[in-house]
Amino acid sequence: MLLTRSFALWFLVFLATGSANALDWSSTTLETRAEPFQKTLTLVFKFKNNRTTSTHLLELPTSCSCLAARSDKKTYAPGEAGQITAEFSTTEPPGIYERHITVVTDEATPPQRLTVRIEIPELATLTPLSREWKINDPVEEKSIELRIAGKLRISFAEAKPSNDSFSARLETIIPEERYLLILKPHSTAARANAAIRIYGRAPDGHEILVNAYANVR
Numbered sequence: 765m766l767l768t769r770s771f772a773l774w775f776l777v778f779l780a781t782g783s784a785n786a787l788d789w790s791s792t793t794l795e796t797r798a799e800p801f802q803k804t805l806t807l808v809f810k811f812k813n814n815r816t817t818s819t820h821l822l823e824l825p826t827s828c829s830c831l832a833a834r835s836d837k838k839t840y841a842p843g844e845a846g847q848i849t850a851e852f853s854t855t856e857p858p859g860i861y862e863r864h865i866t867v868v869t870d871e872a873t874p875p876q877r878l879t880v881r882i883e884i885p886e887l888a889t890l891t892p893l894s895r896e897w898k899i900n901d902p903v904e905e906k907s908i909e910l911r912i913a914g915k916l917r918i919s920f921a922e923a924k925p926s927n928d929s930f931s932a933r934l935e936t937i938i939p940e941e942r943y944l945l946i947l948k949p950h951s952t953a954a955r956a957n958a959a960i961r962i963y964g965r966a967p968d969g970h971e972i973l974v975n976a977y978a979n980v981r
Contacts, residue, residue, distance in 0.1 A: 785873055786813055786814055786819045786871045787811040787813060787814070787819060787840075787846075787867070787869065788812045788813075789809060790811065791809065792877070792879065793878070794807045794850075794879070794881070795881040796880075796882060796883075798882065798883065798884050800885060800916055800966075801887075801968065802854050803853070803855065804852065804853060805852045806851050807852070808847050808848070809849075809850065811847070811848075812843065812844070812845045813842060813843060813844050817842060818840060818841050819839070819840045820838060820840075820869060821837075821868070822868045822870060823868040824848065824865055824866070824867060827863050827864040830853045830863065831852050831853075832850070832851045833851075833878075835847070835849075836848075848865065848867065848878065850878070852880060852882050854882070857884070858884050858886040859884055860881065860882070860883045861881070861884065862880070862881050863880050864877050864879055865879075866878075886913050887912070887918060887972055887974070888910055888916075888920075888964075888972070890908050890909070890945075890974065890976050891911070893908075893976060893977060894977035894978065895907075895976075895978050895979075896978075896979045897952050897980045898952070898980075899954070899955070899981065901980075902952075903952055905948045906946075906948070907944050907945060908944070908945040908947065909937075909942065909944055909945075910934075910942065910943040910944070910945055910962065910974070911942050912941050912942070916966070917966065918964045918966050919940050919966075920963065920964035920972075922962070922963045923961070923962045923963075924961050925958040925959070925961075925978070926961065927956075928950065929951075929978075930950065930960070931948050931950065932960050933945075934946075934962065943962075945960065945976055947960065949978070952980050954980070955981060957977070957978065957980070958977070959977055960975065960978060961975055962974050
């Protein structure tokens with residue numbers, strides 16, 4: 765009986781120590797907002813090795829190609845601090861993104877998941893975002909207003925449909941502030957759709973691309 769109780773106590777201690785993560789993280793979730801025209805965001809996750817033995821980092825897979833992760837080293841001695849640097853590519857469309865890094869080590873516990881939340885601001889707004897013609901509607905022009913966000917200055921000069929189902933041209937209302945995108949289908953006899961790519965450039969040389977849409981339904 766005494767042996768059984770001793771074994772049970774040892775097993776509970778093993779579960780308690782074995783289930784704790786070796787790496788003690790300052791934070792497992794980081795949030796930030798990109799600045800206009802910023803191409804890459806860098807976030808740093810800091811940790812400390814709580815084990816009485818060294819911890820080895822084996823892998824740092826990420827949830828998408830827009831996120832890369834690297835550690836400052838591969839092996840951390842007992843009590844040693846370290847960090848994992850995450851780099852997020854802000855070439856994604858405006859919006860809020862949540863992406864993950866999986867930290868795989870040589871410890872027996874499940875891998876640690878780190879989370880980054882990124883807000884990519886709008887550089888310009890399109891009102892409305894798309895224009896639509898019904899089947900057999902008159903073939904006439906429709907417009908979309910493009911307005912630069914906040915106090916930014918972006919010069920837009922060209923609009924190109926993704927296929928030849930529509931024509932597109934850009935008119936300037938106020939340079940670097942407001943533009944009018946004029947769209948027209950070549951025919952409304954059949955269904956058609958296209959993305960309209962609008963190309964711009966900021967004063968510092970950054971190239972900007974925004975998309976509008978056109979449909980015949």
